[in-house]
Amino acid sequence: TGNAFWLESSWRSFADYEARLNESLAGRRMICLCSYAVDRCPSVGLLEVLEHHDHAVVRRRGTWTIVESASVKATKEELSRINEELERRVQERTEELRAALAIREQFLSAASHELKTPLMATQLYIDSLVEAAEVGRLSEEERRQRLERASASSRRLGQLIENLFDVSRTGPALPSVEREQVDLAARAREVVERFAAPARLAGCELAIHADRPVIGRWDPMRLDQILTNLLANALTHARGTPIEVVVEEHGDRAVLTVRDSGPGIASENQARVFEKFAQVGAGPARGGFGLGLWIVRQNATAMGGTVAVESAPGRGATFRVEFLRA
Secondary structure, rough: OOOOOOOOOOOOOOOHHHHHHHHOOOOOOOOOOOOOHHHHHHHHHHHHHHOOEEEEEEEEEEEEEEEOOOHHHHOOOOOOOOHHHHHHHHHHHHHHHHHHHHHHHHHHHHHHHHHHHHHHHHHHHHHHHHHHHHHOOOOOHHHHHHHHHHHHHHHHHHHHHHHHHHHHOOOOOOOOOOOEEEHHHHHHHHHHHHHHHHHHHOOEEEEEEEOOOOOOEEEEHHHHHHHHHOOOHHHHHHHOOOOEEEEEEOOEEEOOOOOEEEOOOOHHHHOOHHHOOOOOOOOHHHHOOOOHHHHHHHHHHHHOEEEEEEOOOOOOOEEEEEEEEO
């Protein structure tokens, strides 16, 4: 209403005054403005006023000034800090979402293209075999070559799908590992044998040096994925050149090396080749989802190993994976 509700005429102490004031204001919804004759208040009383009120309006030399209590200042500063932190987090999250959407679009585009390519190739090889069988004009050697190409396309499609499943299963975390005693040399020979036909089609001479057993406790499926992706990468980027696989034992470590004589990798791209969706090659050498070497690193790390590349433009690439044997 704007009317005076309380008039203090017998000041004894701030505590006594506040108690009586609160009792009078109990149950009422109102804003309380307290006025003090500062020049008639003792210094202790002034301190009590500032301590028990959020704001004070003081007139000095004809100018009114709003004075905030320390608690209000601290609260406002904390709210300001929290707001700035929230804005920063929202901005960071927005940028992360934008980046994730860009990666998703890139991934979907690559998936659409890369899955169609081996599927269409397989279909074309099979259609040509059916057509040739009807007219009987294919020799045994020609039939074998087309079947090999169809088989290679099917294997590539299977590897692409397996990589997709592996990414969806693990997400950003490292893959699970089930350790057992494994001969890395024997495992490498098995994978190299599977790649004999694809290497022949790519014009690559595939050699392996793994004569002595190299025993350790690893996950055989993860080892298979590492070897498969390293060889698939070499066949993609080093077509028509020799590829060498070496398995060695150095003390308590096992070392797997895959070496090609392809175009090589520039130094500024060597760390990036292990990133998810990384595409470093160009033209015909560019293929897949950019997941193969990322899966190699994920699997090696999950088993306590490391992977590194040594390369230079025009000098091929050497990928070396090291594991503790224990």
